[in-house]
Amino acid sequence: MSEPSYSHGTSSTPLLGDTVGANLDRAVAAFGDREALVDVASGRRWTYAEFGAAVDEVARGLLAKGVAKGDRVGIWAVNCPEWVLVQYATARIGVVMVNINPAYRAHELSYVLRQAGISLLVASLAHKGSDYRALVGQVRGSCPDLRETVYIGDPSWDGFVAGAGAVPPGRTAAIAAELSCDDPINIQYTSGTTGFPKGATLSHHNILNNGYWVGRTVGYTEQDRVCLPVPFYHCFGMVMGNLGATSHGACIVIPAPSFDPAATLRAVQEERCTSLYGVPTMFIAELNLPDFGSYDLSSLRTGIMAGSPCPVEVMKRVVAEMHMAEVSICYGMTETSPVSLQTRRDDDLEHRTGTVGRVLPHIEVKIVDPATGVTVPRGTPGELCTRGYSVMLGYWDEPEKTAEAVDPGRWMHTGDLATMREDGYVEIVGRIKDMIIRGGENIYPREIEEFLYGHPKIRDVQVVGVPHERYGEEVLACVIPLDPADPPTLEEVRAFCADRLAHYKAPARLRILDAFPMTVSGKVRKVELRETYGG
Template sequence: MRQLSYVHGTGGTPLLGDTIGRNLGRAVDAFPEREALVDVPSGRRWTYAEFGAAVDELAKALLGSGVAKGDRVGIWAINCPEWVLVQYATARIGAIMVNINPAYRAHELAYVLDQAGISLLIASLVHKTSDYRALVGQVRGRCPALRAVHYIGDPSWDELLAAAGGVGDAELAAREAELSCDDPVNIQYTSGTTGFPKGATLSHHNILNNGYFVGEMIGYTEQDRVCLPVPFYHCFGMVMGNLGAISHGACIVIPAPSFDPAATLRAVAEERCTSLYGVPTMFIAELNLPDFATYELSSLRTGIMAGSPCPVEVMKRVVAEMNMAEVSICYGMTETSPVSTQTRRDDDLERRTGTVGRALPHIEVKVVDPVTGVTLPRGEAGELCTRGYGVMLGYWDEPAKTAEVIDAGRWMHTGDLAVIREDGYAQIVGRIKDMIIRGGENVYPREIEEFLYSHPKVADVQVVGVPDERYGEEILACVIPRDPADPPTLDDIAGYCRDELAHYKIPRRLEILEGFPMTVSGKVRKVELRERYA
């Protein structure tokens, strides 16, 4: 009888029962003189003792400003030390921090402020073309719950901190004593492909444990220094990065307010970072810098690559040229805090590029028939579902939408098509909504993309289905050429595929592009490609 596609991640380390604030307190007590946070752009540094004191000051300021347990505090800011302070200060007093994408404009900002019922907003002053104060002014009348706004680097920030003066240690301790690790602590808005995004509501238990176990898998200790060019408003930065580091007594290094490949490598070299995070496009940008070879990266040991599949050649260069021999691939989604599967430090190249690892400790993963819900045998493609401590509490104030993705058994239905191999490692073969049905045959774009990465004229490729009168859907390959002056033709692509792929998987259409439409977290917006070329 064939083994089923069900895996339970085991391990000898128990789950943490702390709130995020108590976990920080343990790190401060254990490592008071070690560095906790470094902001390279401003040159500011905090030891754990100093960081703990700064968190306490901001927590008292929020208490003094009338923030109650369960109140929503918005953070609409670029990567900066104050972002991390807000993350920990809100957790200490039982407020629910709401992450707001720095790229949002007025319409999106108003929706999140209103849907989450944000009463206090902390924001940057400006970022790129966004004047945050002006945007808040445009929407404030539409958000009745919003009573106060404070801007980082502005007198209003100092006014907020001044409110700490009327709050004593006993009041802060009393508030913290009321908190449970199962309380909601964070709302993150997922980038919905249709309609407005949904607010995934996450508890202390969800995200503290996820950050901790992601760090465990790559061997974090207090000796590590973690360079984070990924955005804090996303789980990659604030959970896998900030919580992963602090829960091990490691140091967070902020290289720049937003991703800059040169600033990232400079920070790694100057701060002797041992770990570096990024989506594959970030690592590609770093490796392609004209002066890449001049950066001293010998301190690197590990890091995390997530967000989208990593091409084999990129992984080889990251390991060989960036000294990241223990780099790890993570898979997950905001609704699962985020990581469900992860490669291990000693996994070979095939597992790091051909799979998304195996289940984290205390996480269950299965692959089911998308129609019947029955668990499939190993090796068969179906919908990936995950269950365990990481599954969100639900979408904020949207029980019906929550019920659409979390079933009665508390399984989170990811919408991803996956295969669990005989060795227990998972492969993502696409999204259910990305699957192409051509003439009755199911086609998984990921398989074709992985093959076309090896074409000598292809630098990057995305495969989507577009409407076709005869077959229902036809296969379109969107290609970024290695040499824009010598792009591949459709005959080149079809001929390359002919002896290696079944005839129904061969692209019948080709578009040559300079770049792909991307989400701010580094994922290609396939829905936009489909709409553009339908």
């Protein structure tokens, strides 16, 4: 009889009981002279001692603006040192930092400002053609809680920091002493595909421990230098990246304000980074640079790939050509701080590409029948659920939506279809909503994508279900060709599938694209592919 699809992570090392601020204080005391933060674009650097002092200065600047514990401060900015300073400064004084997607326009910005009740906003001046000052001006009248906006790289930021002088230096320590590690300190809006996004509310305990355990699993010490081209506004950057680094005394390296493959590899080379983060499309872009071979990446040993599955061929090149022999795959979601499952340093190539790892210490996972909620046997597909310290406090001010996602047993329902192997490793087979049902047959896009990556004319592929009058749905393959001048035809793709995939899984339709629509965090927007090409 097969074991149930349930696993929990055990460890003799306890969870951290610190707040984020107290944990940073420990790092400053232990690693004061070591580098904590490097911004390659501006050339600015901070040791841990300097970083701790800068965080305290920003925290006092916030207090001077009348911000108090529990108040919400928004951060709407590209990756920069100020983003990191605001992250740690808000946590130090118990203020709830609200991450705002840099791609948001006026409508989305207005919703988040109002829904979270943001009183102070810290923003970039501009990003990819968006004038942030103008956008804030458009929405200010509809956001009664917003008192003031401080712009990074503007005199308003300088004035904000200078305001720290009006607050006694010991004030932040006095506030910090009264904080609980279970206090909410972060709201991250999940990019909903329907309706407005929901604000996942996370505590010190949630995100500090998750960053710590992700970093511990890849073996971080104070010797590590972590290159972060992933956005800070997302858990990948601010939790797995920033908190993963500082909780082990490692150095945060910011290669550029937003992802640039050449700037990323330059930063790894110049700063002798030992770890590099990214979603698979980022690694693909780096590997495909015409001058990729000219970068010295020999300092790398590890890194984290997450966000979507990694094709086998890409993983082989990352390990062999980028020197990332210990690269780790992580799986999670914003609502779980984010990581629940992670591959280990010594896992083989098959586990790193065929699975998303096994459960982290102090976390439980199970796979259930979506209809009954009963745990299924290992090897059987079902919905992945997770429970433990990492599960969010709830969606901000939305108890009904919280109850829909987190059941009475405190299990977070991920919406992902998965199977658990006999060894406890988990394979993601798709989203419940992405599963294609063709004439009663369940089709998992991930399986077809992995297969089509082996086609000699295909660089990247995404598979979605589109409406079909007779079968309900049929399979559409959206392909980025290896050579745009010689893209594959539908006949070639179907011939490649013949005798190797069940006939109903072979793509019925094909679209050749230059690029996929992406979220800012690097995930392909399958819903947009369906809407655009499903007609």
